Amino acid sequence: MMKHFDHEAMMNADSFYRRNLINCLSGYKSLNLIGTQNREGKTNLAPFSQVFHVGANPPMVGILFRPHSVQRDTLENILETKSFTLNHVTPDFCQAAHWTSARWEDSEFERTGIDSTYLDGFFAPFVAESPLKVACELIETHTLKVNDTVLLIGSIEHIYVNEKGLRADGSLDLNALETVTVSGLDEYHRGVRIARYGYAKPDKEVEILD
């Protein structure tokens, strides 16, 4: 049986119910801990599910920041220092990663048990435990008219990946890296491969690569 919500039913729903429902609609989301520090050297770490691919040549990534979200420290640090890191989460520290979303006064690195590390002189801190770490520099910002959501575009300056997840063709085996994905506001999952498919052509059945 299919349940139907029209616009009026969504707007009349309890605000928690609506928030849960609408946050789940896009499907599984990427999960990254974003590491930053301010000019005084105070570090910050926060979970984000709105990091996405923008371009490979040159390599760029986008992040969407909701207005009035608990992660404004991250946005302010990036605008101030232009520097941030993306770090994949594994099941080993998934619960601690969720804990970084609390309104800590101190650095999340000091309080949640997640370790920071600094690599190749890059300003922002990385997550030591992460099997994939990416260093980015801010290059462009947009503000959405509809609700003051902020879109940041970063250039990708460094990538550090555990070799167990790096394939010969450059693609990453996220199952092997044990990368975690998130749905809605609070639910975490591991991925299990169905298949990898060949380049799709009309009138020729899709090839299964592995």
Add this chain to the structure above:
Amino acid sequence: MMKHFDHEAMMNADSFYRRNLINCLSGYKSLNLIGTQNREGKTNLAPFSQVFHVGANPPMVGILFRPHSVQRDTLENILETKSFTLNHVTPDFCQAAHWTSARWEDSEFERTGIDSTYLDGFFAPFVAESPLKVACELIETHTLKVNDTVLLIGSIEHIYVNEKGLRADGSLDLNALETVTVSGLDEYHRGVRIARYGYAKPDKEVEILD
């Protein structure tokens, strides 16, 4: 062992290698088939991994369209008619969903075996097989300076969800819906829940909900 790529190593890599690597960096991505039709009634269906949450009050969603991508029909149809649908993919029609990315001359609905359906007089077609269908109307567009990527914002007008995946608190059980997630350009996965966690507070360990 960690493998390090600096900016120069990325730019010197083979373009296929770089494209694979950079497309994988964000982690698991949402997968939606976007259904549209043009003013003449020709339908189109294409897979997108760049759909994300923008707001719950009012309900809104964003989509990022890469420049010169194979999915320009989708973008043109949305700009022309303001109307599109998002449809989750399950393992049953994952291979057919990948096939919609080929450069078909006819409608992907006619050639890949995926069935269209029309609901409540909404202009754009839905995927009949999909356990979660969302109807959206275009309300805002942005073009990124860095590479002409286009960001569309849509208002959410209708949601149709299989009741087996709708929880009492409004959140969706994507494992139960069998929603598929994608990594990189061509790899598809199912999700397996690790845990759902309670609202995070400082100095209080995170509660496991289920």
